[in-house]
Amino acid sequence: MDTLFSLPDDATLYRALTERDAAYEGRAWVGVRTTGIFCRLTCPARKPRPxxxxWFDSPAAALGAGFRPCLRCRPVAPEAEGDPVVRRMLDALASDPARRWTEAGVAALGLDPSTVRRAFRRHFGMSFLDYARQSRLRAGLRGLSGGAPVIEAQLDAGFDSASGFRDAFARLFGHPPAAMARGGPGLVAEWLDTPLGGMIAVADDRSLHLLEFTDRRELAAELRRLSTAAQGRIGLGRSAVTDAAEAQxxxxxxxxxxxxxxxLVLHGTPFLRQVWTELRAIPPGATVSYGQLAARLGRPTAARAVARAVGTNQIAIVIPCHRVLGADGSLTGYAGGLWRKQALIGIERKLAQAGHDSAG
Structure with a gap:
């Protein structure tokens, strides 16, 4: 989606960079040609030569130009990090990932727990305490996936009891970590790092079954449904399909x-599979509205049903539900966050333009 903010001249932007001018937060980003990294203009890192x-008007444009996001200022992070309350708590979480947070711990930082709770629910759809528990659970998943014993993964992730670790894993995957650590007869789950955040890939030795950002609210329900549909437990590990997904x-x-x-294996009704298959026919760089997608499916009056089907897609990016926009061209309805949707569309527009230029 094109930005409504026109970038000023390079000298103005460079002055804003050297002064770390917060007025450009969310409006302009800088790519450093010598390092291949892009940053917010407020980044505390050493300033490059002019x-x-x-200069870029979106993280997506910088990613599309081949720049990698800075690990210090996290320029592809959601707008939530512009909220000082959220940023304070995310920094606290990053400084001690294994800490078991309570409302008393939040209050000890001089913040009102109810204010923090509302801020996280507004931006992430969950409270800070739930967000922190999910972060610790991800750490445990990575430990188990890397071959760590269950007790070691539990302690490294900051769970002070085996039952708490076991219950948290069971809520997410439907089975205790010991069963997952042994793997299953078919499906294996693996954490994948991307510039837009962590993802979980679930695959067998032939096909990809799920690919989702780890902060998706519906992930636990999706994994439980997948385990039921696949008639088997989801273990931890990789397959050749996981390797291929990571490379692509x-x-x-x-x-x-x-x-x-x-x-791919598509777990859904015939109608859902029809919608998801049609999504794959939308080329990179192109977008359609929900109404247009419904018409392409021969169901011009079923735009709402099509929108619900798009929202239940559980193979993100590969099945490009992010290429569907509102009737007015606005960004709507992406479970991974609208900031990610904008970034993905920006990447693909750059790809399409590069292909057009090379063809010309």
Whole structure:
């Protein structure tokens, strides 16, 4: 989606960079040609020379140009980080990932727990305490996936009791961590890092079954449904399909290719599968409205049903539900967050333009 903010001249932007002018937060980003990294203009890192700067009006544009996000200022992070309350708590969480947070701990930082709770629910759809528990659970998943014993993964993730760790895993996957650590007869789950955040991939040795951002609210329900549909437990580990998914995602985010040729298993009704299959026919760089998608499916009056089907897609990016916009072209309805939707569309528009330029 095109920005409504026109970038000023380079000298003005460079002055804003050196002064760390917060007025440009969410409006302008800088790519450093010598490092291949892009940042917020408020980044505390050492400032580059002006001739090494390239300016962008969105993180998606910077990603599409091949720049990697800075690990210090996290320029692809959601707008929530512009909220000082959220930023304070995210920094506290990052400084001690294994800490078991309570409302008393939040209050000890001089913040009102109810204010923090409302801020996180507004931006993430969950309270800070739930967000912190989910973060610790992700750490446990990564430990188990890397081969750590259950007790070691539990302690590294900050769970002070085996029952708490076991119950948290069971709520997410439907089975205790010991069963998952042994793996299952077919499906394996693995954490994948991307510039837009962590993802969980679930695959067998032939096909990809699920690919979701780890902060998606519906992830636990999706994993439980998948376990039931697949008639087997989801273990921890990788398959050749996981490796292929990781490699193709890397090419995608590097701006090298918008195509995915992964074999997929679609768990849903015939109508859902029809919608998801049609989504894959939308080429990178193109977008359609929900009404247009319904018409393409031969159901011009079923735009709402089609929108619900798009929202239940559980193979993000590969099945490009982010390419569907509101009737007025606005960004709507992306479970991974509208900031991610904008970034993905920006990446693909750059890919499409690069392909057009090379063809010309």
């Amino acid at each position: 001739e090494n700067c390239q 995602l890397a090419r995608y985010f590097a701006g090298e290719s918008g195509e995915f040729d992964l074999p």
